[in-house]
Amino acid sequence: MAESEWHETQIRIRYKDTDRMGVIYYGNYLTFFEVGRAELMRHLDFPYAEVEADGYILVVTEAKAKYYANVGYDSLVTVKTRIAMVRHASVRFEYEVVDEAGKLLVSGHTAHACLNKELKPARMPSELKKIIEENIES
Amino acid sequence: MAESEWHETQIRIRYKDTDRMGVIYYGNYLTFFEVGRAELMRHLDFPYAEVEADGYILVVTEAKAKYYANVGYDSLVTVKTRIAMVRHASVRFEYEVVDEAGKLLVSGHTAHACLNKELKPARMPSELKKIIEENIES
């Protein structure tokens, strides 16, 4: 299947991100996914803030994470993000979070529906859809 | 000085609330302060959601916490909250968080300014101010 290339962004693990096991709390990886897709969209010159400024939101309809390993305070993790699929009114991002040695910590995906200001399903802004399609390799 | 009586609400500590020291992350006490004042206002029959529904917000202008002790996962803490002062356009809450044995963990206060929908300073809803004044002992 066609996907965009992985876009990478780094996150320094804060004390706040850890739990009493000494590693990243499992739910926080969904925040890291958010950072990953935000930075991918900024890289595509269509920051998510612009999507909302244009009157649309990409609401999350599904999120999944598989946990293989974990790291603790002050680690520098890399969130790799790519777009796995785009349709008229939905988009799907895939993620891999790796540690400084490149070891896979967590993989996952999020699915999003495009809604308009009235929170009704809507076609994505055509410019955004075009940019995404151009970045999905065939 | 006159203050309202302490209102008590209990919070069960989640894994999410802890950090790698095994105890509550220091910033999370400000969330517990939020819970404390929300439950105090509900107890006064003027839930904070109503304040906002009426077109006002009580924005935080200052927050302070002193940390004496801490507890970990699954502890049941009690947040004691009282109103220390109310003026036309501001209010001040005081807090004490204690553990199950009544030991003081954290004390603190928050100061709030009343803003209207345009985010300009505004007099508090008169009904709210009256309720608060009635609950501050003289």
Added chain:
Amino acid sequence: MAESEWHETQIRIRYKDTDRMGVIYYGNYLTFFEVGRAELMRHLDFPYAEVEADGYILVVTEAKAKYYANVGYDSLVTVKTRIAMVRHASVRFEYEVVDEAGKLLVSGHTAHACLNKELKPARMPSELKKIIEENIES
């Protein structure tokens, strides 16, 4: 397939739980899942804190959530939790989060592996496994 009965626990939505859309941030549902399984285990007289006190941890290996609707500040949501499967060294919880009218907001599951103090896969404490099996209807 056999599952335990749904156990219900309520959570009051804090300002902290919301994001700028005015509703619960998607990642916070994983915290609510944590509260759901903690309260289910307490209900089964085997609080998760005891599992760790006995030298085991139930580390999350997978988490999934499907998002159907969402609610905002001060809402009272109910987290329904049940055990869908238990094996020698793993357990799977299922969740449904509903609003005050019983409307489904989010469904999902988490899978957990049992590790010992050395963070190696381990059989679950036999007492815990027995309690869980007794609560899974056949």
Added chain:
Amino acid sequence: MAESEWHETQIRIRYKDTDRMGVIYYGNYLTFFEVGRAELMRHLDFPYAEVEADGYILVVTEAKAKYYANVGYDSLVTVKTRIAMVRHASVRFEYEVVDEAGKLLVSGHTAHACLNKELKPARMPSELKKIIEENIES
């Protein structure tokens, strides 16, 4: 009074950081303070992770924040941090968080006590104290 120079670090505001007012939740500034002091200590070549690796912790004994303005999603804020005071067993950090135009959003401080592995008050590692003193201008 003598203080170290301001050290600056930038934080991109996540959706997760906002609340339903559309701006940064007040308690999250304490997380930003954490990031500020961690990066200041890294800049001084004594990362906080090393303090803990050496068997010490700098536990927070007091935190205060004054809120002047706020910003929303995708803003880039700068956390300015300096050391205001160091004693044998305690240290005090000061913070200013400003927006992209340099406007002051929040100012504050945290006070920390040095504890050893047994969580008893302890003198700070002498190397750390020396580094800090050298960075406080007289």
